Each structure stands twice: as structure tokens, then as C-alpha cells.
Amino acid sequence: MSMRTRIFELTDERGVLRTSIAVTLVISSLGIGFGLFSGSFSIVFDGVYSLIDASMSLLSLVAVNLIMSYATTKGLSRKLRERFSMGFWHLEPMVLGLNGTLLISAAVYAFVTAIGSLLEGGRDLEFGWAIVYAVITVIACASIAIVEARANHRINSEFVRLDIKGWIMSTGITGALLIAFLIGFAVQGTQWQWISPYIDPAVLAIVCLLIIPLPVSTVRQALADIFLVTPVDLKEHVDTVAQAFVEKHGFISYRAYVARVGRSREIELYFIAPADGPARTIAEWDALRDEIGDLVGDKSPDRWLTVVFTGDPEWAE
Incomplete structure (x- = not known):
């Protein structure tokens, strides 16, 4: 060519x-x-x-x-x-x-x-x-x-x-x-x-x-x-995925922040873990991140996904 x-x-x-x-x-x-x-x-x-x-x-x-x-x-x-x-x-x-x-x-x-x-x-x-x-x-x-x-x-x-x-x-x-x-x-x-x-x-x-x-x-x-107006359809999808993830792994709750900027999809997920929850290794936490990433989908270069696990709700607000 x-x-x-x-x-x-x-x-x-x-x-x-x-x-x-x-x-x-x-x-x-x-x-x-x-x-x-x-x-x-x-x-x-x-x-x-x-x-x-x-x-x-x-x-x-x-x-x-x-x-x-x-x-x-x-x-x-x-x-x-x-x-x-x-x-x-x-x-x-x-x-x-x-x-x-x-x-x-x-x-x-x-x-x-x-x-x-x-x-x-x-x-x-x-x-x-x-x-x-x-x-x-x-x-x-x-x-x-x-x-x-x-x-x-x-x-x-x-x-x-x-x-x-x-x-x-x-x-x-x-x-x-x-x-x-x-x-x-x-x-x-x-x-x-x-x-x-x-x-x-x-x-x-x-x-x-x-x-x-x-x-x-x-x-x-x-x-x-x-102005980072939240896309309704993307927010509903992320909420559905995150809620199912919380129920499956025994987390207390989650916070989801979603925005569309041009072709990019920017997603921040905070999962509130119980204080008396089971101890996990770094590899196990990363495996949970991989799981939620697969559930959210759209693994393109234009997806910006942040997943945080914390026991303090203030870190998610």
C-alpha cells in the first residue's frame, strides 16, 4: 500500500x-x-x-x-x-x-x-x-x-x-x-x-x-x-453490576461515579468492606478488581476504570 x-x-x-x-x-x-x-x-x-x-x-x-x-x-x-x-x-x-x-x-x-x-x-x-x-x-x-x-x-x-x-x-x-x-x-x-x-x-x-x-x-x-453530566444508561449498567458484586462478595455497599468525556468512559467504583471481613492478599484484591472490570465490560483503551476497596465510607464520598 x-x-x-x-x-x-x-x-x-x-x-x-x-x-x-x-x-x-x-x-x-x-x-x-x-x-x-x-x-x-x-x-x-x-x-x-x-x-x-x-x-x-x-x-x-x-x-x-x-x-x-x-x-x-x-x-x-x-x-x-x-x-x-x-x-x-x-x-x-x-x-x-x-x-x-x-x-x-x-x-x-x-x-x-x-x-x-x-x-x-x-x-x-x-x-x-x-x-x-x-x-x-x-x-x-x-x-x-x-x-x-x-x-x-x-x-x-x-x-x-x-x-x-x-x-x-x-x-x-x-x-x-x-x-x-x-x-x-x-x-x-x-x-x-x-x-x-x-x-x-x-x-x-x-x-x-x-x-x-x-x-x-x-x-x-x-x-x-x-460539564461531566452522568450518562443515564451507563450509570444504570454500572449500578446493576456493582450491586450484584456487593451481594456476591459480602460488601456493605458501594459508590459509583460515572462520566462520559468524548469517546472515553470514566468510571470510579468504591466498595465499602466490613471491618470484620476476611483478610485478603494483594493478589486476591486484584482478582476482585479484574472480576468487576470484566463485569463492567468495554475493555477498550478509552475506558478509565478505578476500583477502590475501603472500610471507611468517607473515602468513597
């Missing part, structure tokens, strides 16, 4: 993001160039929007590299590992939240700009070049969205999932522009030519209203991860 093939490997999260960045940069260059040539602010905005999306995909790629390097103990310097001894999982919700917020902000900005253009009487465009750009971009955006969606069935990455939403948004925006350009081109020289300056901003405003909610769920989940 060549180096180029490995860089853009679609079975790997990082390869998908690299592919997305490369395609986005090409589309961004086309958008800015065609927009300036045709006199379309909407196309220029589309190009700038793609450039912002590329920068966020690059930031996502950096975060993924750090997370995976820490989890697999590969490619990470000793100094960096010592500075971030708790890992880099916290970067994922931060990047996802920022990315989603920027996508929403870009759509809101486009909507406000479209309304302003409508109030100012619209904008005259060179429809021929605008149609050429819109056709190329719609095909490219739709194709990369489909390719990434198929790849993410195996990868199951939040970064890729948000990137797909970004491509869907780009396809929607450019598709609406294409419709507007075709209508504007069709009415040239007819009695309806007066509406052509209004078509582009009107369709763009409608599309923005439809696509603004797309990243909202991602931003909401990212904020929940940042």
Missing part, C-alpha cells in the same frame, strides 16, 4: 478526516475564485465557509491523533504524556462543541446576510459561471458525504459524524444556490427578469433556516461531556 493510500485510508478515522480536509480545500478555492469572477457574494461565502470547515477538520484530526496516541502508547512524547497524565479525551467534546457552534454561526451569518441582501434589492450575478460552480460543488459535497457516511458505519466516530453533517449542510446550501442560479438564468430576457436579483438571497435564507438545527444535538452532547 502506497504512502498516499495510507494517508487517505477510509477505514481509519484519521484517513477520513484527511480526505475531508483535502476535498474541502479544493472546494474552498473553487468557491472563492468562482465567487469573485461571477460577482456572487453567496459563492464567496460558500468558499469561506468551506475554509472554516477545513480548519475545524484539521483541528479534529489533531485531537484524534493525540487521543489515539495516548490510548495506544504510541507516537507520544514522554514529556507530553507527563503533562497530560489524564489523557486527551477532554479535547473531543471541546472540539466538537466549537465545530458545531461555528457551523451554526456560519449558517446564522448567511441567513442575516441573505435578509440584508433582500432588503437592499438583491444582487445581479453572472449566472453562467455560477451554475458551473454550483454543479461541481453539489456533486463533490454529496459524494464525500456518502463516502464518509459509509466509512463511519465501521468507524463510529463523532468527529466524522459531525463532518458528515457539515458536508450535508454544504450540499444543501450549494444545491439551493444551484436552483436559484438556474431560475435566475431562465428568467433572463423575460417579463420575470425583475425577480432574478432576489432569487439567490431568498433561497439561501430558506436553506439556512433548515440547516441551522443540524449541529445542535452535537453541541448539546459536547456541553454535557464538558
